[in-house]
Amino acid sequence: MKRPPLTPLADSLPASVPFVGPEALERAGGAPFKARLGANESVFGPSPKAIAAMKDAASEVWQYGDPESHDLRHALAAHHGVAHDNVMVGEGIDGLLGYLARLFVGQGTAVVTSAGAYPTFNYHVAGFGGQLHMVPYRDDREDPDALLAKARETGARLIYFANPDNPMGSWHDAVAVQRMIDAVPEDCLLILDEAYIELSPDGTAPALDMSNPNVIRMRTFSKGHGMAGARVGYALGEAENINAFHKIRNHFGMCRISQAGALAALGDQDYLSEIRAKVAASRERIANIARDNGLTPLPSATNFVAVDCGKDGDFARKVLAGLLEQGLFVRMPFVAPQDRAIRISCGTEQDMKLLGDALPKALSAAS
Amino acid sequence: MKRPPLTPLADSLPASVPFVGPEALERAGGAPFKARLGANESVFGPSPKAIAAMKDAASEVWQYGDPESHDLRHALAAHHGVAHDNVMVGEGIDGLLGYLARLFVGQGTAVVTSAGAYPTFNYHVAGFGGQLHMVPYRDDREDPDALLAKARETGARLIYFANPDNPMGSWHDAVAVQRMIDAVPEDCLLILDEAYIELSPDGTAPALDMSNPNVIRMRTFSKGHGMAGARVGYALGEAENINAFHKIRNHFGMCRISQAGALAALGDQDYLSEIRAKVAASRERIANIARDNGLTPLPSATNFVAVDCGKDGDFARKVLAGLLEQGLFVRMPFVAPQDRAIRISCGTEQDMKLLGDALPKALSAAS
Structure with a gap:
């Protein structure tokens, strides 16, 4: 069947998405995430x-x-x-x-x-x-x-x-x-x-x-x-x-x-100031959880922390998979040597509790 | 000063907008519109x-x-x-x-x-x-x-x-x-x-x-x-x-x-049915107002009515200007001979009252 042809450029492009969304991962996994810490969204919400x-x-x-x-x-x-x-x-x-x-x-x-x-x-x-x-x-x-x-x-x-x-x-x-x-x-x-x-x-x-x-x-x-x-x-x-x-x-x-x-x-710049403080506290919380597990949190000027898992990309990918399996949505860098880290967005106290519980299990499963 | 050049195609394009928005017209006119009947929006709102x-x-x-x-x-x-x-x-x-x-x-x-x-x-x-x-x-x-x-x-x-x-x-x-x-x-x-x-x-x-x-x-x-x-x-x-x-x-x-x-x-398809009825009634209302003023409403399968002003584009543009001056946002076709008409979106009873009051004045000013 003949069809209207795309431009040569469009034809050459893959039908790809830069990121798979968390909802697609949830649908694939058959359950909603318990913590949404993978897209550097602000769990603290807007003003x-x-x-x-x-x-x-x-x-x-x-x-x-x-x-x-x-x-x-x-x-x-x-x-x-x-x-x-x-x-x-x-x-x-x-x-x-x-x-x-x-x-x-x-x-x-x-x-x-x-x-x-x-x-x-x-x-x-x-x-x-x-x-x-x-x-x-x-x-x-x-x-x-x-x-x-x-x-x-x-x-x-x-x-x-x-x-x-x-x-x-x-x-x-x-x-x-x-x-x-x-x-x-x-x-x-x-x-x-x-x-x-x-x-x-x-x-x-x-x-x-x-x-x-x-x-x-x-x-x-x-x-x-x-x-x-x-x-x-x-x-x-x-x-x-x-x-x-x-x-x-x-x-x-x-x-x-x-x-x-x-x-x-x-x-509402006052609210933004509050968020800055909450984000700073949550970064510190993530860093402490990382250190408690023998990992190295990297300094961050954002609402997430890259946590160096101390080995190579394959190891970090296993840790990531272990967190996903436990219902934590987290992402990680794509390219070596940055892919030795996983990237964890700031979260609520409840999110941090879940992270504190899940990380040791993910690490021991990955080792 | 040298500057990063646009692609030849982008460079050739005007920095234009397909439609000027009603808010820009309001800012230019110095007052908000009394009736917003120019963009074929649904004044009846969503479900x-x-x-x-x-x-x-x-x-x-x-x-x-x-x-x-x-x-x-x-x-x-x-x-x-x-x-x-x-x-x-x-x-x-x-x-x-x-x-x-x-x-x-x-x-x-x-x-x-x-x-x-x-x-x-x-x-x-x-x-x-x-x-x-x-x-x-x-x-x-x-x-x-x-x-x-x-x-x-x-x-x-x-x-x-x-x-x-x-x-x-x-x-x-x-x-x-x-x-x-x-x-x-x-x-x-x-x-x-x-x-x-x-x-x-x-x-x-x-x-x-x-x-x-x-x-x-x-x-x-x-x-x-x-x-x-x-x-x-x-x-x-x-x-x-x-x-x-x-x-x-x-x-x-x-x-x-x-x-x-x-x-x-x-x-909420029931609501959509209600809207269909409201739109049909408002079309009829616009048509009646048009006829009362000696104009010809064209049949419509939409939420607006093109009203044939009976003369050429210059006349219709004057009618449109007269409505805008009285605070009614309305648009019209761009091209002859369709530009003998003005295009009026369906509105609330209050909108229709304003239209009924404003149209005779716009017509006599245009004549």
Whole structure:
């Protein structure tokens, strides 16, 4: 049977998903997870004010969301002390990364990232025919010098750099990041993914410079603000780069309820401070559980902790499998030597209890 | 200053929006609209069960939505009597149209639509470098024969056909649509946009045939189900076409609250029946107001009525401006001779009162 042919590029792509979702794992396993600590969601939830705003907005959902996300965009601009045309709101950082790939990447365009860094970025780049060049982590951190060197070598159009990093939780301070920004080739755009920035130590984010066309900063309501399911991310950048999103974005793509929730969440900075404290305490709790089991928690500036299991990837994968079998949803890095670790998201006291009970069993089963 | 260059295609695109949103018009006008009758939203709102489900889901929004939209997809499959791999859930029909353009359209690919039909489809096709070929409406309806002839002539990869049609509200019956489906060239995909199908007379939608790779049906929760702001659309089609979405879609793009709301809305078919009755009554109300003012309401199978103002586009534009000035958000067709009409969405009794008061004034100001 003849059928309408896909474009050659689309035809060449696998029908793949960057991550299998926890619900799919639950369906495969036949039971719901007891603890959901694998996707770096915020178990502490969003601000009660954000929840209230979303509940109110539910009755109004017969109306399309404002395609300009005007109120949210202006509030973000005021919050960050930039102009509103330096802000683009989109369907999560994932959605915005897809738009950036579409804007800057064609067949064979060189793009640089770290081996083992965010797979969804790679998915989008491959989806537009880009050629990915990867550099290794260095001491479990993304390596700015290696990323820049590879970008110069390949004539890359985009560099992806997450600070703090996922999946390791590691980070560079603002001075190091600013040094990297200053060294980006002039025909290249540095995508600085700061999804976890609200949870990082002061002095992690360099000052926002909206005059620089060679860097764009990615932020989200999914992590610190606890609204992963609402799909609200935003980009901060030089106005002409920001304006380019208007050429291709799904203008009416934002959920009206999510817009309302994000606006309320942004207005509740006190709640965000509470979350920072809870996340810090939970990181410490995970670290203690790891140490109690003879493992090494790596320092983290995020809402998760990479726990070095002390052996190779095969061993860590066995530990992970042991936790999954006991009903704990956890993930781990894909690439050696970072895959010697498992990645555990911060959780409630109940989650931590389950982890404390399950980890020794998983370790002894893996040994 | 050198800057990272966009791809040649992206560089060539304008930073445009297919529609200016009502909120932007309100901001420009300095006052909120008294009646929102321009975007074919459902003023009657979603099912109370859907609202309750969304309110419940607001507290759970710290979790990402299921990237497979498993429960909703399976419920839709059961509802329509098809397999779940014949269903793709996405971020509104707009989002799914963008994905289809990306899958099937490259530089210069021929695509056929009607002059004056849905602009967002054209936006997506242009955004991937496609060459749009347009045929005129015939008797205020999209013209299947002309669309097919143009597709054969140009070797088109995609045909866009909305049934019922927006902006005219006109429709073809299932027999005519099936005849069109049967005549689609074998290397061409007919995108049959059935956004308003729940509001159309019985016998408008042809039977679903999921074995045919040359047609894909687009449905939504935005219109009959009253959830435009939630951004939930879906495609029904042959499994290999549906599977192609997985190559490129934003897998974690669905709002978790919206997924929950759509599932509950689908389960409340009684409410949908009530909406059908309310929409029919409101159509009749709009038609009567039009007739009372010496205008001609066109037959409609949707939640809006195109009202023929009896003169040319310039006159209708003046009438529209007069309604906007009086605080009524209304839109109109873009292309002659359909632009002799204004398009009025169904509304509440209060909306209809405002319309009844405002229309005579707008008409006398326009004359």
